Amino acid sequence: MTFADPDRRSGIQDGYLALVARRRLYGGLTLLIFVLLMSSGFVIADGRNAGGFWSGLSQLGDFPAGVISEAWQKRTQLPAHMLTYFPALLETINIAAVSTLLGALFGLVLSLLSTRGLALWPRLTPLFRRIMDIMRAVPEIVIALVLIFVMGGGPVPAMIAIAFHTSGALGKLFSEVSENADLKPVEGLSSVGANWSQRMLLGVLPQVAPNYLSYALLRFEINIRASAILGFVGAGGIGYELKNAMSWGQGKFDEAAAIFLLLFGTIVVFDQLSSIVRNRLTKGAAL
Template sequence: MAKLYMPAQSGIYTAYMAQTQRRRLYSGILLLVFVLLLISSFQIAESRNAGGFISGLPQILDFPAGLVSEAWERIDRMPGHLATFFPSLVETINIAAASTLIGAAGGIVLALLSTRGLALWPRLIPLFRRTMDILRALPEIVIALVLIFILGGGPVPAMIAIALHTAGALGKLFSEVAENADLKPVEGLASVGAGWFQRMWLGVMPQVSPNFLSYGLLRFEINIRASAILGFVGAGGIGYDLRNTMTWGQGRFDQAAAIFILLFVTIVVVDQISSHYRNKISAVEH
């Protein structure tokens, strides 16, 4: 038996082995090219940096060490600093929360208007899709800086900037969810004469709200980080305080340490709470 099939098998076998080897060679080459690309990009980035990687590496702990030692020397002032910067932290959280809420509301509207089968004006679906694409592509900093020029520094430019980006980002995710919504309740509501808003509010929203909520919570996590960063370029909140303490340099590092602690704790706590609720929501669903 074995002898009978041997010639045919060995032909297939060699062909298979040759193919496998070729595939392995190709993926090997691809991997090599990728790694070379990564290394060369790193070298380009390093050459355009003020300090080199190797020369900077030993100093990487200098700043954290200075920070910790200075904070430790004046540990008695730490509770005072934490209390001082707490209102800024609240402002940062408020920016994130308000922009998530406003952005999510905008995202829901954009998503429903750009989902096939649900859209109020089916012909305008591409328009709303492009709008979401552009909103999503706009980095928050661009809108924030332009608005700071018009409105002056403060939390509102950051809030508008993050809300616009959030509307685009959530709109896309929401629209993917809404596409899978069951149309039967919508048709039922249409048959009793419900308007578009009623069909969406009563027919679609109850189906999709757990998913929307889950995405919204995830976005809130992201937006807390974004609002801290925007503060650093002048948009209020704890990021702004951080920049001020950093520009003062040595002697204010105990304050910087307090801000680092507040920011770190907030991000971790919000992450934990949000992932806890997201797990709960997805557990209910399945």
């Protein structure tokens, strides 16, 4: 290398500067496209909305103010309302818990069947992966609405809908974890004649259980929100009560406020609880 050679040096410099210029050009173009997409998207969304953005912005505070003032006027009734809606809240939490549980169990089986090195039928791993992709892609509302038509309203359609989606979502995360599992215990077990389920139960699960549990808890947080929102489209629980209170409008805003508070409290409490447990799980400390 002859860096002392001025021609050579200026050649390198020019090349570098050209590279930087091109990078900046690409970066600038990407940014420009992004800004154009965002602003034109905003204009289109604003145009297709019933109320405009700027007129809506000034009314933003009206609804919360109405709810808060009514709730404040009838503040003595709030605890009673909360007690009334507690069973509905319990149903929402139960929907989330069962669907997480069932989803985790199905996801566990699917993930083990679709992980290289662990699968019972290695040739079928792509098939199980596809199945998980499709299960993940189906939004909960689609299954919930169809099942409500068949089974009538209530917690079961929401439970099945969320469990279906959860199996796919957790299955993918689980299989990413178990791909990194150490295969030596599995080999050891197979050398003493253990069958597939024994190998998985005794060789793989103890290694991956903390990570699985932490993902399942994260999913539980998400599922509480999902089950509340599905209740709003008719699948029971606190969301359904909220919808009824809201469609009544003024006069039942105190009940809506009680439900808001219950929902908010539940989400915050479970978020905090699960984040504490997850921290301990991933850092290996005892529970």
